[in-house]
Amino acid sequence: MASMKSHAIATLLLLAATHAAPANDTTAELKTGGLVFVQTEAISMVEEKLYISPSEVRVDYRFRNTTDSDVEALVAFPVPDIEGGYAMVSFDPNAGDNFLGFETTQDGQPIVAELQQRATVSDVDLTAELEAENIPLMPGAEVTEVALAALSPEAAARFEGLGLVRVEQWDDGSGMKAHLVPLWTLKSVYWWKTVYPANSEVRVSHRYASSVGGTVDVTYLDENGEPRGERFADYEKRYCLDESMVRIAQKTRKAQIESGTQLYVENWISYILMTGNNWAGPIGSFTLTVDKGDPKNVVSFCGEGVTKTGPTTFEMTMTDFYPDRDLEILLLVPVNF
Template sequence: MWRNLLLSLALASPALANDGFGGLSATGLTFGQTEAVAMVEEDLFISPTKVKVSYVFENQTAQDVTGEVIFPLPPIGLAGLYYSPFNLPEDVRRANFLNFHAVVDGVEVPVTLDRIAVIEPPWEENRPSSEQYDTPGRDVTVELAGLSIPLSVDLDEVTAAIQAGGQATIQALTAKGLLEYYPAEGDSPEQIVPVWSVVMRYHWTQTFPAGQKLTIAHDYDNLPSGGLLGWEDPLPDYMAEYEDRYCVDAGTSRAMSKATAYTDSDGNSYSMGSAYMMSYVLRTANSWAGPIGKFRLTVDKAAPENVVSLCADGIKKTGPTTFVWEQTNFTPDRDLEILLMQPIPRQ
């Protein structure tokens, strides 16, 4: 829906997360809390196309500690994919479509991927704590399994499964609040809009040797959501979320407006660019012992003309496209939400 040239952007693509600590139980993968293993260093790099992170963990006890290292993606909303499948690859049925790799002390380790489905609350309300990332919302995995609906982020695959179940499946999903259904009418085709979200979690079993440090690194493709975004400066009330979610201040707002300004062939002036919403869950770090000893974040906005905004007091520009934010004894109380505005190429 357009509002003064603002495209309603569905945050549909994968956001990313810190490693968490947990285990495997009879009910599946669960987050836990360890007082034995500390995250003493984290070096995180985020760009629109790549994420790389390296951790140093230390077992602070005299005994080996074994647990599940869990890398959760925040929920991927299927309704968002229905309206804006921005930046997702064509091969989303491939299990590792993020090209995720985990390396422990220089050796790549195999990882397992599992999925659950949830109905998540609005972003503004009841954001989950680090302890809730195993089920960040109402878990509807069993309900979908009972109706033979796959835990897929391929909308065609999900829609085909719903249609295969016929009206009985459509009615059951609608009654459970899992589907918005609009039958064909006139020139309007049938619309099947799933409203659940899929949570994907990479994990592996790891032993942390007694009294020793262990380096764990990941890299994977960043596939941020986004689309065309009309910018208004100063921000009107209906864009207030950008101030809260991305800490867009007055100077950054002016910069975004200027960077994306253009005049069309009819002489009308607008500010519109391609927006990338990059998210990264930090609060799962709180499942380790104590705060993050040394934390370093590098954000690369990819091109000098791009404008970026995030909530990070004291972040410093270190190059034409890079910014660095460093913290010590860091206990994250919110996740990273990064807005990048890219001018539309002009001919």
Template sequence: MKSAFVLPAFAALALATAPALANDSEAEIGIGGITLKPSDAIVMESEDLFVSEQIVRVKYRFSNPTSRTIETTVAFPMPPQPRAFVDRWYDMESKQDWSEFGFNTKVDGQPVRLKMIERAMVDGRDVTERIAQLGWPLYWVDEDETSDLFEDMDEASRARFVEEGLAKEDEMFGGRTVPAWDSVTFFVREQSFPAGSTVVVEHEYAPMNGGSVGGTLHKSVRGTDPDIMRDYKQRYCTDEHFLAGFDRRLEQMDQPGIFAIYTETWLSYVLSSGANWKGPIGDFRLVVDKGSTEYLVSFCMDGVRKIAPTQFEVRKTNFEPNRDLDILIVKFHEMEE
């Protein structure tokens, strides 16, 4: 069963919605809106990322090898709504309010303030002004967790908006014609990169994790919905070795008078925007902490090395991320029958 409610980050409970937080990326803000764009000058020398259920810490080292000081806008995009949450939670009628999502940012050890901007985005294209011109809402999900914005529209008008890229038939919403845009919140700051210098940026925050209670991974259920298992394999790399370990753990807990259950915790982090800087990430380090030796963890990365009883490390040089990071943590619980 998926969680159907949202909790603030400080609530310290696992079964909340699962935003995929993001790498810093250079942004361009103009009359047409906000656009994440590749940097033609700034190099990300290193990224040191720590992810756990309780906290996320990331430290970047940027360098400006040019002979001029570069002033730019740096954006930290939050997950697009509603599409980022379609298969993560049930109640999408209410938009996630990121204004109370607190995280600390430091530049060269000094705290900095971030500005929050909300935009309507279609595949990286900012359509906020057009949406406002038409009088349409930024966040369009109704009480039925879809939208009837185009339902009563004549076919010619609907086709015109499909051609404009503002509407589309979306399988996520049962093949209905729904708005093509998502509401995206950007935390932005103005950043100066002095000529020939290095700038260190640090973020720290308590993540809001997604999760479910039992079902999908259980041996008796796995064969009934192959689509879900394919999604797990693609998203979390849950291979046969992981599933065998999962089965063993449940079998070990199978005792008279004991009912064994498990819960899933989902963590996500957007790595792909880190490829927007000039060249690859010179030195990349990831540490995933599963929280307890009794838990199982799975995520898609090669070269994973266990460095502590609950911690797993990945190191890469000249890293060009081509996918985002999704982490599955499985916890086991005993209940008396």
């Protein structure tokens, strides 16, 4: 089976954001996870049920305040960083701020979260510069492109000097023109306040769309079609590749050479688990369900005692679980011609 990373839901005293991971050929994945928080000895995670598929992430938690006093805390869901430039991403930048469709409830009641967004260059907050010129903060969105094009020459030069934009020349259909390409990084976090009652349990759930990265090939064999080299070693460690994954890659490589036919392409899903260690003690009961989405897909990820529970689902259960790595899922998706 294959490789495992996870971001536990968490009470936040120190906001942290994840970063977009680079893709090989086509799109980039965004490492997503649960809520983040700083180490606490007051709240334990009694149970976590994590479901992950190419279309959706669902996480259900039970937390317990083990003290005799109510604990009020700031809770946050950090959205993956959105990089400017020409990086390919696996979401629609025109879909609005909540592009992952993030929703959360506590004890069955919907939570209305605040959204904090910051535009940074080299970790310097330059949000005010963009807001002063009415520039939307989402890099790559059409409204952002239109707003940048309307900047005065003086403002455009200032933005270029600050590293917020780069000037590129290309033909947009009406001749060669200068275009401003956004270079800033958008950091976003949804947050709210909550209370963990003394000596009581709280149930928290959240749902959002998966971010799936991928390539147009199967990339973990060497130039001779053999399971060797740095990339294979990385995949073997990250996804716990087995012999069947090697054979499938070799089969698709042979088809490429003999007939120019592509049999499979790679997709990846990443999920940050390690913050599950920030609660008081281990995760009491942890259940992971990985759904490969289509019976024709092939999946690999690292885990202990993984069992197949359905045509597309695989399950792992752990007791008193301390995550020691994040969850990395490799999907081989057949190409249909």
